[in-house]
Amino acid sequence: MKQIHNFINGEFVATAKSFDKFSPLDNALIATVHEAGKAEVDAAVAAARAALNGPWGRMTVAERVDLLNAVADGINKRFDDFLAAECADTGKPRSLASHIDIPRGAANFKVFADVIKSVPTEFFEMATPDGRGALNYAVRRPVGVVGVICPWNLPLLLMTWKVGPALACGNTVVVKPSEETPQTATLLGEVMNEVGMPKGVYNVVHGFGPGSAGEFVTTHPGVNAITFTGETRTGAAIMKAASDGARPVSLEMGGKNPAIVFADCDFDAAIEGTMRSVFANCGQVCLGTERVYVERPIFDRFVEALKRGAEGLRLGRPEDAATGLGPLISQEHKRKVLSYYDKARALGATVVTGGGVPDMPGELANGAWVQPTIWTGLDDSSPIAREEIFGPCTLIQPFDAEDEVIRRANDTEYGLACSVWTKDLARAHRVAGQIEAGLVWVNSWFLRDLRTPFGGSKQSGIGREGGVHSLEFYTELKNVCIKL
Numbered sequence: 001m002k003q004i005h006n007f008i009n010g011e012f013v014a015t016a017k018s019f020d021k022f023s024p025l026d027n028a029l030i031a032t033v034h035e036a037g038k039a040e041v042d043a044a045v046a047a048a049r050a051a052l053n054g055p056w057g058r059m060t061v062a063e064r065v066d067l068l069n070a071v072a073d074g075i076n077k078r079f080d081d082f083l084a085a086e087c088a089d090t091g092k093p094r095s096l097a098s099h100i101d102i103p104r105g106a107a108n109f110k111v112f113a114d115v116i117k118s119v120p121t122e123f124f125e126m127a128t129p130d131g132r133g134a135l136n137y138a139v140r141r142p143v144g145v146v147g148v149i150c151p152w153n154l155p156l157l158l159m160t161w162k163v164g165p166a167l168a169c170g171n172t173v174v175v176k177p178s179e180e181t182p183q184t185a186t187l188l189g190e191v192m193n194e195v196g197m198p199k200g201v202y203n204v205v206h207g208f209g210p211g212s213a214g215e216f217v218t219t220h221p222g223v224n225a226i227t228f229t230g231e232t233r234t235g236a237a238i239m240k241a242a243s244d245g246a247r248p249v250s251l252e253m254g255g256k257n258p259a260i261v262f263a264d265c266d267f268d269a270a271i272e273g274t275m276r277s278v279f280a281n282c283g284q285v286c287l288g289t290e291r292v293y294v295e296r297p298i299f300d301r302f303v304e305a306l307k308r309g310a311e312g313l314r315l316g317r318p319e320d321a322a323t324g325l326g327p328l329i330s331q332e333h334k335r336k337v338l339s340y341y342d343k344a345r346a347l348g349a350t351v352v353t354g355g356g357v358p359d360m361p362g363e364l365a366n367g368a369w370v371q372p373t374i375w376t377g378l379d380d381s382s383p384i385a386r387e388e389i390f391g392p393c394t395l396i397q398p399f400d401a402e403d404e405v406i407r408r409a410n411d412t413e414y415g416l417a418c419s420v421w422t423k424d425l426a427r428a429h430r431v432a433g434q435i436e437a438g439l440v441w442v443n444s445w446f447l448r449d450l451r452t453p454f455g456g457s458k459q460s461g462i463g464r465e466g467g468v469h470s471l472e473f474y475t476e477l478k479n480v481c482i483k484l
């Protein structure tokens, strides 16, 4: 059986305790994961601290930038290994992981290497009563050892989205990947060694949340800051843990993202974009659309077209080029998503398509498959319109007026992302300005320029990462005042 080890101080570390990793495709056992206990987390934090006080901390920005670029190249060199590992853990289509997950894993190092070598800080010349004046300038210093707690939906992408800027800023990291997706974070350890990254800069500890590696990292007094992506409830628990020692947190959390489709939109583009935003990664994208508001004149046509699209999706193995939809991440998540499918039916939803478990051939019948699903006929008060499901499903509702749809789109505790589809850019601008979310896409979805601020408002997040915004979290800005 494949063994997945912790990566501590440049070494692959086995432990006595382990847990099983099952394939989402067919529930077969695919790996044994070595679980880090308190001792391993202590060792990882100590290694990270030593690297910070040692060779890594002494490097110039230019030297760090060269290493980060080498990591990006190292990921690309081993592209097929990363692709195989990511698809094995998640079951997602290769066509998706090869276009999004793995290239972004490399890009997340390149972009922050570029940011860090070109970002200026501020300078103020100041008058003083003695006429001699003073100079103020700001310098950025790393925050220290950063705890990185990751989810399972885009494992390499979301982990490197944090590790890239953390390292660019001169920090060291202790990464806790999701227990569902341990492989690519461990593989990145091999790349770190291949490119000559100093030992202890990048550490990986495996395990769960409470009572396991996740808790041990977030409560560790040697961890100076914690960056987290995952569920809102977990983020709140991590914020509590971080309050011991008053340590900063960056939280990217859940969503219940609306799409607003006006009758004057480019219809085909709106369908194509909404298909992706609802079904990509089997609906397991934090930015995914779980509520679609369609202006009444095109409502029936839109529902029909999305239904056709959903029914055209081929469920299958990652390596099959025709596969449009993989399984959910786990049996547990399948149970959760199916509970919403049942709830929708019980609440009287019209099930436009799907709503159950597909017939899968052979051993795939044991996998975490669910049907792509579209509902109509429920209103905004229904749990289907309010709670994050994180599956390949969406509720479509009609609307009649711009003010009305803005109010309804905002009627949620979440505030991550929204897509607006219209050819009227004045309207798009007006609507985007009033949407309570960290991200608004007009006539697109998940179109990412990595220099831009990324994050959620309301219950969807605290803080922004991306481009120079990541520096706010991963560095301490220090003012030096020189009296002349």
Ligand SMILES: NC(=O)c1ccc[n+]([C@@H]2O[C@H](COP(=O)([O-])OP(=O)(O)OC[C@H]3O[C@@H](n4cnc5c(N)ncnc54)[C@H](O)[C@@H]3O)[C@@H](O)[C@H]2O)c1
Binding pocket: 149, 150, 151, 152, 153, 158, 176, 177, 178, 179, 207, 208, 209, 210, 214, 215, 218, 229, 230, 231, 232, 234, 235, 237, 238, 251, 252, 253, 254, 255, 285, 286, 388, 390, 416, 456, 460, 461
């Ligand atoms: N806003 C974003 O950018 C974004 C991106 C991706 C996913 N998400 C959200 O992530 C969720 C899906 O991911 P998930 O199910 O892996 O999330 P999760 O919150 O269950 O787990 C995330 C990570 O936290 C760890 N963890 C759990 N409890 C912990 C605790 N008490 N202390 C420390 N660590 C703990 C887990 O082991 C895992 O590594 C969805 O809600 C989705 O919306 C948000």
Ligand SMILES: O=C/C=C/C=C(\O)C(=O)O
Binding pocket: 153, 154, 158, 161, 284, 285, 286, 287, 448, 454
């Ligand atoms: O599932 C959530 C997707 C998040 C995407 C990013 O964090 C990103 O594109 O940087």
